[in-house]
Amino acid sequence: MAKKQFKAESKRLLEMMINSIYTQREIFLRELVSNASDAIDKIYYKALSDDQLVFNKEDYYIKVTADKASRTLTITDTGIGMTKEDLENNLGIIAKSGSLAFKKENELKDGHNIIGQFGVGFYSAFMVADVVTVTSRALGSDEAFRWESKGADGYTITSCEKDAVGTEITLTIKENTEDDQYDEYLEEYRLKSIIKKYSDFIRYPIKMDVKGQRPVEGSENELEDYQEEQTVNSMVPIWRKNKNELTAEDYENFYFEKRYGFDKPIKHVHISADGAVVYNAILFIPENTPFDYYTKEYEKGLELYSNGVLIMDKCADLLPDYFSFVKGMVDSEDLSLNISREMLQHDRQLKLIAKNIKNKIKGQLQSLLKEEREKYDQFYKSFGRQLKFGVYSEYGANKDVLQDLLMFYSSTEKKQVTLDEYVSRMPEDQKYIYYASGGSIDRIEKLPQTEMVADKGYEILYFTDDIDEFAIKMIMSYKEKEFKSVSSGDLGLQGDSEENASEVEENDSKELFEHMAGILSGKVKNVKASKRLKSHPVCLSTEGELTIEMEKILQAMPN
Ligand code: ADP
Numbered sequence: 001m002a003k004k005q006f007k008a009e010s011k012r013l014l015e016m017m018i019n020s021i022y023t024q025r026e027i028f029l030r031e032l033v034s035n036a037s038d039a040i041d042k043i044y045y046k047a048l049s050d051d052q053l054v055f056n057k058e059d060y061y062i063k064v065t066a067d068k069a070s071r072t073l074t075i076t077d078t079g080i081g082m083t084k085e086d087l088e089n090n091l092g093i094i095a096k097s098g099s100l101a102f103k104k105e106n107e108l109k110d111g112h113n114i115i116g117q118f119g120v121g122f123y124s125a126f127m128v129a130d131v132v133t134v135t136s137r138a139l140g141s142d143e144a145f146r147w148e149s150k151g152a153d154g155y156t157i158t159s160c161e162k163d164a165v166g167t168e169i170t171l172t173i174k175e176n177t178e179d180d181q182y183d184e185y186l187e188e189y190r191l192k193s194i195i196k197k198y199s200d201f202i203r204y205p206i207k208m209d210v211k212g213q214r215p216v217e218g219s220e221n222e223l224e225d226y227q228e229e230q231t232v233n234s235m236v237p238i239w240r241k242n243k244n245e246l247t248a249e250d251y252e253n254f255y256f257e258k259r260y261g262f263d264k265p266i267k268h269v270h271i272s273a274d275g276a277v278v279y280n281a282i283l284f285i286p287e288n289t290p291f292d293y294y295t296k297e298y299e300k301g302l303e304l305y306s307n308g309v310l311i312m313d314k315c316a317d318l319l320p321d322y323f324s325f326v327k328g329m330v331d332s333e334d335l336s337l338n339i340s341r342e343m344l345q346h347d348r349q350l351k352l353i354a355k356n357i358k359n360k361i362k363g364q365l366q367s368l369l370k371e372e373r374e375k376y377d378q379f380y381k382s383f384g385r386q387l388k389f390g391v392y393s394e395y396g397a398n399k400d401v402l403q404d405l406l407m408f409y410s411s412t413e414k415k416q417v418t419l420d421e422y423v424s425r426m427p428e429d430q431k432y433i434y435y436a437s438g439g440s441i442d443r444i445e446k447l448p449q450t451e452m453v454a455d456k457g458y459e460i461l462y463f464t465d466d467i468d469e470f471a472i473k474m475i476m477s478y479k480e481k482e483f484k485s486v487s488s489g490d491l492g493l494q495g496d497s498e499e500n501a502s503e504v505e506e507n508d509s510k511e512l513f514e515h516m517a518g519i520l521s522g523k524v525k526n527v528k529a530s531k532r533l534k535s536h537p538v539c540l541s542t543e544g545e546l547t548i549e550m551e552k553i554l555q556a557m558p559n
Pocket residue numbers: 031035036039077079080081082090091096097098099100115116117118119120121122123167
């Protein structure tokens with residue numbers, strides 16, 4: 001049986017596409033600029049294999065011009081241009097990508113920068129324009145053609161004049177309506193910021209005529225209007241530069257420019273990975289806790305670039321929650337984007353990158369801990385709580401990643417120490433890692449329960465954060481040493497078996513204890529003699545899994 005081809009209602013298809021693919025209108029400029037960059041890249045690649053063709057970088061640029069009077073926005077490029085057939089095929093057939101075909105024909109594999117692949121980006125122009133006019137002259141041709149369309153109605157192609165090879169795309173920007181604003185796409189500052197946001201690292205200059213005022217030379221307070229052509233984009237992203245050429249200050253400037261934070265980062269990592277997945281990344285560990293960090297408002301994530309073009313502001317999948325404080329960006333050529341290029345199609349590559357990044361961050365924190373302890377202390381002050389949450393969440397699934405990074409205040413060292421440091425100091429006869437919970441260091445120091453352990457000369461970790469004890473319950477033991485609360489029934493100290501040790505006192509004071517238990521009925525389970533007290537008359541202790549501090553926290557939690 002002869003197979004029939006699907007037909008599509010192309011008008012409807014175009015409308016659907018224009019209105020439903022993209023969540024943000026401003027990306028039309030990203031799409032048109034990306035196409036212009038692709039067009040220049042094509043000359044660049046052709047020149048690589050064609051001796052007749054010389055590629056002088058200065059001759060290649062993209063220009064964006066807005067004219068409020070005629071409501072037009074024009075994007076001009078000096079790229080490869082389009083023949084009549086190209087216009088027909090690439091702009092007349094939805095989802096046909098001349099750029100993808102170019103990549104295939106020329107067998108461009110690694111290191112290529114061509115962005116286009118879906119053959120739909122161009123039509124995003126209709127989100128902001130009533131009319132789109134494309135005037136183009138192809139490389140090696142004397143003829144030029146004009147493609148024009150009002151969207152769903154179809155298009156016309158006519159012959160025209162054009163002096164130079166390349167393409168000029170003119171959008172007649174829509175009028176403002178009650179609900180929708182379009183005027184902004186004719187504003188210089190707005191266009192500049194869209195270019196900066198998405199296309200800052202396009203490899204060719206994106207130029208704009210910038211108007212301004214400046215003091216008249218030789219005069220004190222007279223101003224004159226001026227207009228000059230400026231290159232708006234930075235072109236070479238810092239992450240593609242050689243690490244050896246970059247200073248700490250360059251990274252700090254990048255952090256600041258990107259508004260990752262207003263503090264100075266404690267540490268940066270520059271990753272150029274070319275293993276199973278190829279990507280560049282620059283990551284920062286901030287110094288201070290962002291004001292909304294421990295709230296629901298805080299959004300974790302890294303900027304995600306595909307080939308230097310921004311795809312996502314905050315890609316959450318790149319960071320585990322326990323490293324949610326990390327700021328920075330990832331750029332990869334290996335991502336499978338979905339058609340809007342706002343999301344990813346398959347997340348296999350992304351998962352690989354995320355795993356890689358997680359390990360790098362851990363490594364960085366460990367080296368900070370080892371080599372720059374003061375900085376680690378500062379980091380821990382800002383984000384240690386998040387690490388402890390990380391240990392506690394997911395039933396302790398991440399404890400192996402995180403337990404070496406934890407610190408607690410030590411009774412003997414009088415500062416934050418790691419579990420490893422604690423265990424390495426343990427005398428041979430000490431069986432457990434002791435800890436005491438309380439609202440503050442001062443309050444814990446006054447706890448009667450700490451006396452017995454401290455008198456033995458053992459170090460005690462002070463848990464002042466409400467998450468501490470919960471996190472430790474997930475770790476259970478560190479280097480085969482179990483954790484023990486100083487207020488637990490059996491402290492595991494030599495000669496501290498509560499029952500037999502206190503039998504005598506128990507019998508002597510039986511009546512007193514019964515009387516006390518009666519008065520405290522409903523508040524305590526039992527009143528017993530304790531051997532663990534030295535200078536204090538009484539202390540509270542618990543039986544079972546939960547300690548008093550944990551019970552307090554659980555009771556304070558909203559149901
Ligand atoms: P994509 O860029 O994903 O291929 P687009 O819809 O953005 O899809 O563009 C469709 C095709 O039109 C491109 O693949 C390219 O062949 C052609 N094209 C678009 N803009 C230009 C331009 N400025 N110069 C040359 N060719 C262009």
